[in-house]
Amino acid sequence: MSTSASILQEETSIDEFFNVMATETLALFEHLEFDFLEEFDVFAPARRGRTRDHHPPALFRAFLHCYYKNVYGIRPVTRELQNTVVWLSCGFDRPPSRDAVDRFLTDLEHVVDEVFDRLVEQAACRGLLDLTYSIDSTDVRTMPADQDASKGYDPTAEEYYHGYGCTIVSTGQKIPIAAEFTESKQAPEETAMRVTCDALAVEKPIWMLGDSAYDTLGWHDHLLAAGVVPVAPYNARNTDDPKDIEYRVEARIDEHSEDVQLKQSTLDETYNRRSGVERTNDAVKDCGLGHVRARGRVHARAQVFLALCLRLVIAITNDERGDNPGSTVITL
Structure with missing residues (x-):
């Protein structure tokens, strides 16, 4: 590696690196925060004193990314999140396990309609x-x-x-x-x-x-x-x-x-x-x-509302970027 390349690597942060990449995945999250997911009790650690392996906002971003890329199902989503660029851009500090992905989707079903409602409110506030x-x-x-x-x-x-x-x-x-x-x-x-x-x-x-x-x-x-x-x-x-x-x-x-x-x-x-x-x-x-790639009503319902949420996220993102909110793709 050349000296200039080494200096560039040292001075460029991870956030700046991914902003330079300007991927569609990052564009999905550019104008929306999903920290409100932390408010739902269903995502609390299972046992007192236990910390989460992965946080709900990162897992939600991961599913939005995968659905946008036409990746569905627990195993395909888990495989997609082994990609370093993907799991870092979604906010993970390491790739999640299959069990973590499966557990999140199961827990999400309990509140996914409320998550959808929160995004609808944001669309309404933007005059969409x-x-x-x-x-x-x-x-x-x-x-x-x-x-x-x-x-x-x-x-x-x-x-x-x-x-x-x-x-x-x-x-x-x-x-x-x-x-x-x-x-x-x-x-x-x-x-x-x-x-x-x-x-x-x-x-x-x-x-x-x-x-x-x-x-x-x-x-x-x-x-x-x-x-x-x-x-x-x-x-x-x-x-x-x-x-x-x-x-x-x-x-x-x-x-x-x-x-x-x-x-x-x-x-x-x-x-x-x-x-x-x-x-x-x-x-x-x-x-x-x-x-929908599901075995059982619980996962099917969660995936249906995830698709609805992604549609809202794309519309809001395009509107914020000055593009057509009716488009189903994000143009970079």
């Missing part, structure tokens, strides 16, 4: 939400070896699959703001109501869009009572006297308000924006939702 929310369910496919998974059917692909489901409310540029992991793609009305309430707790929109599966009186009346206009196509199922309407909200407003009127052209134009939630589903699948 808009006044139109959309709700939809998507399938979450997993391995046939997962005995907890349900058997589903995809009519588009004309094939059966093993998996779960996820109901997502999105807004803005492919920003998920509320979600629920479900046993199958077809979620019960109770789930739709719970996810809708979670979304309204973030910020109140003007519109909430859903397909005909959300044509229920309870969902419509709850939103109208909250001052939000629900837009879902009328489904005349199980009725001998169908209404002459395109959207359920038309009938609800006629029955309960004499002062409010909505043009069908306005409803049509608004409903056309519902494709945004489908683009959000695709974006989250690019972040890992479409590559």
Whole structure:
């Protein structure tokens, strides 16, 4: 090694070295701190007086890095973290063991929805939400070896699959703001109501869009009572006297308000924006939702919310860097 190279090595810190590298991994963590994970009791040492081998923020960064690089599953993640550049850039002082990675994912499942909520709050503070929310369910496919998974059917692909489901409310540029992991793609009305309430707790929109599966009186009346206009196509199922309407909200407003009127052209134009939630589903699948490698419901749920978290982290990072928050990649 030359004298100049030796001096450079001595004077350049690890942080400066990795900043020079400017990897996508470091860009993921440039604008967000994950120290709030330390607040969750589930990550406390198992025995009194015992110290952690690895801290939650570093392990969370590690999973975000791996999902961004399309690395899924406990063993592949552990192998990826043997790379010196990776484990140092994620904040470790040594590579974590397979048991540490597995234990973190299991513990994370208990609070991963709260972690997701914290990131949603950060997205909202940055003005990434808009006044139109959309709700939809998507399938979450997993391995046939997962005995907890349900058997589903995809009519588009004309094939059966093993998996779960996820109901997502999105807004803005492919920003998920509320979600629920479900046993199958077809979620019960109770789930739709719970996810809708979670979304309204973030910020109140003007519109909430859903397909005909959300044509229920309870969902419509709850939103109208909250001052939000629900837009879902009328489904005349199980009725001998169908209404002459395109959207359920038309009938609800006629029955309960004499002062409010909505043009069908306005409803049509608004409903056309519902494709945004489908683009959000695709974006989250690019972040890992479409590559769940789990045996059991606990790890599957954790991985689903990790994918949702990664989508938020990418959106926030791109926005902070002056790039398109709707992009699923970080451009250096």
